[in-house]
Amino acid sequence: MRQTISSTLKTIWPEFHKRKKNVHLDSFYTFKDYWHLWSMSIFILAVTALIPLCIVTFIHYQLIQKSVDSELILRTERLTSNAKRSIIFFMEERLNALIFTVDELGYGQLTDNIKLAEILKNLKHGFGGLSDLSVIDTDGDQVAYAGPFNLEGKNYKDQPWFAQSLKNKYFISEVFTGYRDVPHIIIAVRSVKPDGSIFILRATLDTERLMQTLASYKTGSHTDIFLVNHKGVLQTPSIRYGDIFTQTDLKIHTYSMRTEVNISTSQGHRVILGHAFISTDMVTTPFIIVVNKDKDDLMQVWLEMRQKINWTVGISILLIVIVITFASTFMVNKLFQIDKTKAETMLQMEQNQQLASIGQLAAGVAHEINNPLAVINQTAGYVKDLFSFPEETRNDAELIENIDSILEAVDRCATITKQLLGFVRQFDIKIKKVSLKKIVFDVLSFHKKEAEYRGINVTVTIPDTIPDMETDSGKLQQILVNLINNAFQAVDEGCCLDIIGSQRDKETIEIVIQDTGCGIPEENLTKIHEPFFSTKQEKMGTGLGLSITYGLVKKLGGNISVHSTEGVGTSFTITLPVKIKEGTLA
C-alpha cells in the first residue's frame, strides 16, 4: 500500500523538480528555468480561465441585486398603496356614516340622548370602530352624549380639535388621549341647527380597529406598518420605533398624492421605506402611512442563493486550478523529459566529438613521432654497427648496452604510438574479427605501470578456446577501457582485479570484471548508468563513463549488469554476441 502511494507520488511528482545543477548539461537545455515555466503556465491558464468566470459571476450578482431591489420597491409600493386605500376607506366610511346621520336626523333628534344611544348602537353594529357619539354646540358645550365614558356636560372649547372642527365642515383629528386618557381619533361633522347656528356631531374612533386594519397588511415579521402624523410622531405602535406618540426620525416634509418608496439606511439597517399621505376627497387627515421593511431580512432568500452560487463558483475555481495544475505539470514534465533527452544526446555528441578530436590529435602526434623514431632507431643502429663491426670495439659491452637501451626506448615509444593509432581507429565503425584476449591485454598495457606501482594484482583468465569475436573492436576496447579505469579508481593498494572471459553458449561471450574495491552503495546501484551520475568530486569526472559504456554495450547487441557489495567489491558482467548482427551498429 505504502509502496503504491510512493510510486504514484513518484509519477505525479514532476521530474524537473528534482533536476540537479549540472554545468555540463545545463547549457544544452532549451528552457533554463522549468520552475518559472511551470508557474507561468499555471498562472496564465488560471488567469485566462478564471477572469471570465469571475466577471460573469460579478455581472450576475449585479443583475440579481438590481432586480431584487426593484422587485422589493415595487412590492413595498403596492403594499403601501393598498394599506393607504384601506385606511382612507376606513375613515371615509365612518365619516360618510356621520354625514348621513347628521343630514338625516337633524339637530332635534340628535340631542335626544336615547335616540343618540340608539344611533351609536346602530353605527357600532353597521361599521364598528366607534366608541361614542356626542353633539357639541358652538360654545364647546356637550349637548348630548352616548357612550361608555361619563362625559356629559363637558366643555371642549379649549380643545385644539374643537377649533379645527368649527373651521372645517369635516374634520379628522390626530390620535390623542384627551379627557378619557385612552388614545383615540375624533371625527367631526359640522352642521347647522334650524335656527341657523352651528353644531358639531363628534364621533370617537377606536384606534384598536385602525391598528387591526393595519396589522392585516403585515406580510411577515420584517414588515413594520404604522401611521405617523406630519411631525413624525407615531400614531400607532411600530415595531422599530416603539409605542404610540414616540417621536420618530422620519422626515417627510413634502406632501404628495403618490406613494413613495426609497431605500435608506436607518439605525445601521438597510431599510425600504414606503410612505403615503392619507387624505380623502372630503378631508385631509394628519396621517401618513409608513411601511418599513428591513432589506437585509428580505434579502435572506437571495443571500442564501448567493451563498450557494458562491460555493459553486468556489468549487469550480478550485477544480479549474487543480486541473490546470495537473495539466501544466504533466505538459511541462513531458517537455522537460524531451528537453533532457535532447540535452543528454547533444552532450554525448559533443563528448564523442571531443573524444574523436582527441583521437585525431593523438593520431597526428603518433604519425609525426613515428618518422623521427625511425630516424633515431636507424641512427642508433648505425652507431651500434659502427662499433660492432670493427674488431677492436666489438666487445665494448658497456657501449653496446647503452645503444641497446636507446633502441629499447625507441621500441617502447613505437609500441605507444601503435596503441594510440589503434585507439583512434575505434571511431571508424568497422566490424572485424578480434581476439578478446588481445584487446584485454592491449587495454591493460595502459595500466601496467599503475598496477605495478600501486601493487594491484591483475589477473586475466581468458581460455584460448574462446573464439574470435566478430564485432567492432574499437567499441569493445572503449568498453573495457572504461570499466577497467573505473575498477582502478575504485580499488585500494594491494587489491585484486580479475578479468574473466568465458563462452556462455555458442553465440554469447561473457566478460566479468571484478574488483575487491570499495563497492557501490545500494542506493547508487540503479543510478550508475544514468548520464552524469558521479560520486567523484567536481571536475574529476563527468559521470559519462558508465553511461557511454552502457550505450556501447547495447550498440554491440549485448547486456551489462552489475553486482556490488559495499566494502567487498564490485563485479560488472558483460555479455556480447560472438558475431554481431548486421545493422546493429548505428
Place this chain on the structure above:
Amino acid sequence: MQHIDILIIDDEEKFAAMLSKRIMLRGCRSLVCHNGQTALQWIREHHDSVTLILLDLQLPDIYGTEVLTGIKQVNPSVPVIILTGHGTEQDRKKCEALGAYLFIHKPLEIDRLMTILEQVKGTSK
C-alpha cells in the same frame, strides 16, 4: 650498372641514409630515392638490377601505391616491402592487393630486413 640489393624509396633523408649505410656495412649494395618519380624513372631504366625494394607510402610527389603500381608494371616479379610510419588496415589491404611482398610498420629492424633479403635471394636463385 651494378646490381642493387635494396632500393630504398623514402623521403626521410636521414633515415634512408642511415639504413643505406647499415646495409652497406653488412656487405650489400643499396640505393636511395627521395621521391616517387625518381624511383620510377630509375626502375624503368634498370628494372633487372634490383633484388628488393623498400617503399614508403607517404612520398612528397606521388602516393606510394602509385609507385607500387608503376614498379609492378615494369617488373612484376621484384618483391616490394611497404615500410610505413602510420599505415592503416585499409592501406595494408590495398597494398597487398597491388602485389606488395610485405607490409611493415616503422621502425624497421635491420636484422629482419637482412633475413628477408636472404630469403628473397634464396628463392630467386
